[in-house]
Amino acid sequence: MKLTVEQAAAKWYKDGMELRDGDHLRIFVRLGGCGSVHPGLSLGVMKDDPLRPGLSQRVEGITFYMEEDNLWYLDNKELRISFDDKHEEIIMKVV
Structure with a gap:
């Protein structure tokens, strides 16, 4: 298992959530949303x-x-977090 966060995605979260160096951002499983791995579940983020x-x-x-x-x-796979410049949104993909 692996977590890969691209620099552009990290900067987007840092700016948008007004995070500072040393802060932590938790990625967690939540009910609902449009997750592709487990129907009815998706990933959320929060400062924690x-x-x-x-x-x-x-x-x-x-x-x-x-x-x-x-x-x-993640089912022993990799979570990749990237930023889509064209649509100006975060993409979380389990591969």
Whole structure:
């Protein structure tokens, strides 16, 4: 399993959520949305301090992470977070 956050996506979150160097952004499983891995579930993000991080990556001074108890969602695959310049939106893809 792996978490990959592209620099442009990290900058978008940092600017849009007014995050500062040293902040943490938790990626979590939530009910609803348009997730492609598990029907009826998708991924959300929120500023939060880690308790038991299972995956993490520091980009643009922000630590992006998923708690151990949410790793089942990835099914031993990679989560890639990128930014689509054309549509000006974040793309979260499990590959």
